[in-house]
Amino acid sequence: MELLFALSIGALFGIALFQLLRRNFSRIALGVIILSNALNLFLLSMGAYDGEVAAYASAAGQRSDALPQALVLTAIVISLGGLAFVLALMYILSIRYNTTDSDEVDRLKH
Numbered sequence: 001m002e003l004l005f006a007l008s009i010g011a012l013f014g015i016a017l018f019q020l021l022r023r024n025f026s027r028i029a030l031g032v033i034i035l036s037n038a039l040n041l042f043l044l045s046m047g048a049y050d051g052e053v054a055a056y057a058s059a060a061g062q063r064s065d066a067l068p069q070a071l072v073l074t075a076i077v078i079s080l081g082g083l084a085f086v087l088a089l090m091y092i093l094s095i096r097y098n099t100t101d102s103d104e105v106d107r108l109k110h
Helices: 002-020 025-046 067-097
Strands: none
C-alpha cells in the first residue's frame, strides 16, 4: 500500500512539474494546484501514524498524532491563498495582453 501511495505522489509531482514548465498561464495555474495537492498528500503520508485511538478521543491507549492533519490543513489554506494570487495575476495578464500564452506577452521586461 505504501508503494502505491508513493508512486501516486511521485506521479502527481511529475505531472505538476510538467504543467509548470508549459508556456500557457492556465496550465501553470493547474500545475500549482496539482503541486499543492501532491505536497499535502506527501505531508500526510510522512506523518501518518497508526495509533490505537483517535487523536482527540478520551479513550485510553496509544493516540494518533494530530500534527500532520493540522499541517495539511494549514497548507491547504496557504495554497488556496497562493492560487488566488496566481489566478489574479493570470486575469490581469489576460485582460492587458488578450492572451494567456507567455510567448505572446513580450512587454513584461519594461
